[in-house]
Amino acid sequence: GQSLEQPSEVTAVEGAIVQINCTYQTSGFYGLSWYQQHDGGAPTFLSYNALDGLEETGRFSSFLSRSDSYGYLLLQELQMKDSASYFCAVRRRDSSASKIIFGSGTRLSIRP
Amino acid sequence: DAGVIQSPRHEVTEMGQEVTLRCKPISGHDYLFWYRQTMMRGLELLIYFNNNVPIDDSGMPEDRFSAKMPNASFSTLKIQPSEPRDSAVYFCASGAGIYSGNTIYFGEGSWLTVV
Numbered sequence: 284g285q286s287l288e289q290p291s292e293v294t295a296v297e298g299a300i301v302q303i304n305c306t307y308q309t310s311g312f313y314g315l316s317w318y319q320q321h322d323g324g325a326p327t328f329l330s331y332n333a334l335d336g337l338e339e340t341g342r343f344s345s346f347l348s349r350s351d352s353y354g355y356l357l358l359q360e361l362q363m364k365d366s367a368s369y370f371c372a373v374r375r376r377d378s379s380a381s382k383i384i385f386g387s388g389t390r391l392s393i394r395p
Numbered sequence: 396d397a398g399v400i401q402s403p404r405h406e407v408t409e410m411g412q413e414v415t416l417r418c419k420p421i422s423g424h425d426y427l428f429w430y431r432q433t434m435m436r437g438l439e440l441l442i443y444f445n446n447n448v449p450i451d452d453s454g455m456p457e458d459r460f461s462a463k464m465p466n467a468s469f470s471t472l473k474i475q476p477s478e479p480r481d482s483a484v485y486f487c488a489s490g491a492g493i494y495s496g497n498t499i500y501f502g503e504g505s506w507l508t509v510v
Contacts, residue, residue, distance in 0.1 A: 316498070325486060325501035326438070370438065382451060383428065383490075383499060385438040 287371055287386035294392045295361055303356045303389045305371035313374040313381070315347050315354040320388070321367045329356070329369075358391075366393045397421075399502035401487050407508045413475040416505045419468055420489030428488040428499060429462055429472050438486075444470065477509045 287307045295301040305315065314333040318326040332338055332347035332354060344357040358365055368388040375382050400419040408414055420427050428443040442452040447464045455462070459478070464470040474481055484506050490499035 325503050327501070328498045331498060381445075382440055382443065384440060385430075387437040 287373060287384065289369075289371055289386045289389045291387065292390045292392070294394065296394050297361055297363060299361050300357065300359045301361060301391065303358075303369050303371075303391070305354050305356075305386055307352050307354075307371070307373050307386075309373050309375045309384070311376035312349065312352075313376055315345070316372045316374075316383075317343075317345050317356045318370045318372060318385070319367050320370065326370060326385075361393050363393055363395070366391060399487055399489050399500055401485075401502035401505050403505055404503065405506045405508075407510065408477055410478055410509055411476045412509075413473065414477045414481075414507060414509075416472040416485050416487075416507070418470045418472070418487030418502060420470070420487070421491075421500055422468065424489035424491040424500075425467075426490040426499070427464060427470050428490070429470070430486040430488065430501075431483045432486060432504075433483045441472070474507075477507075479509045482508050 289305045314331055316331045317329040319329050320326040329343055330338055330340055330345040332345050335347055335349055337344055337346045342359045347354040368390050370388045371386045372383050399421055402417045425446050429441040431439045431441055439454055441454045442462045443450055444464045447467055460474055462472045484504045486501050486504045488499040488501045
């Protein structure tokens with residue numbers, strides 16, 4: 284089977300930096316992704332790490348360590364609009380399948 | 396591109412009724428996923444298709460649920476008979492070149508309430 288663990292809630296201050304961690308257990312690992320979901324909306328893709336290291340996209344960065352089965356999403360210069368739920372997701376290869384499985388999500392609340 | 400289109404956006408139905416949710420994936424995408432989201436269980440993968448063929452339906456909760464993809468531009472998720480515990484947001488998502496990344500694109504979801 285597979286599992287992903289991430290904190291259920293994180294609170295941060297506007298303008299600050301926040302890190303959301305994700306640990307995973309899965310076989311046939313093909314990469315870690317991050318998705319953002321605002322209340323009432325659909326998940327939208329943020330970033331993808333196939334290899335170890337840091338990927339940067341504007342204010343958002345994502346990191347992966349395959350040896351540690353660990354990754355994180357880093358959000359800088361937080362804005363109120365960043366208040367949302369953030370999901371890590373892994374793609375797992377079964378014998379003839381390729382599933383994308385999501386973690387339970389981290390709700391990020393931002394205070395002025 | 397219009398993105399993934401789902402219908403209906405909202406549905407309220409009585410227990411025992413049949414519910415059919417519809418999805419039009421992004422043109423050219425060869426993977427289609429159905430997810431269910433609830434507060435208790437998060438985002439669950441129900442079933443996914445590759446080139447219109449169901450690949451893995453191990454997430455389908457029980458025989459009351461069925462999904463079809465008769466062609467590359469249309470898929471349905473059917474619940475018959477519906478029960479209150481089926482109340483959730485059902486998302487359809489599509490993706491292309493899945494082996495080159497984990498990027499999938501979600502529709503706006505179908506909000507189902509079974510009373």
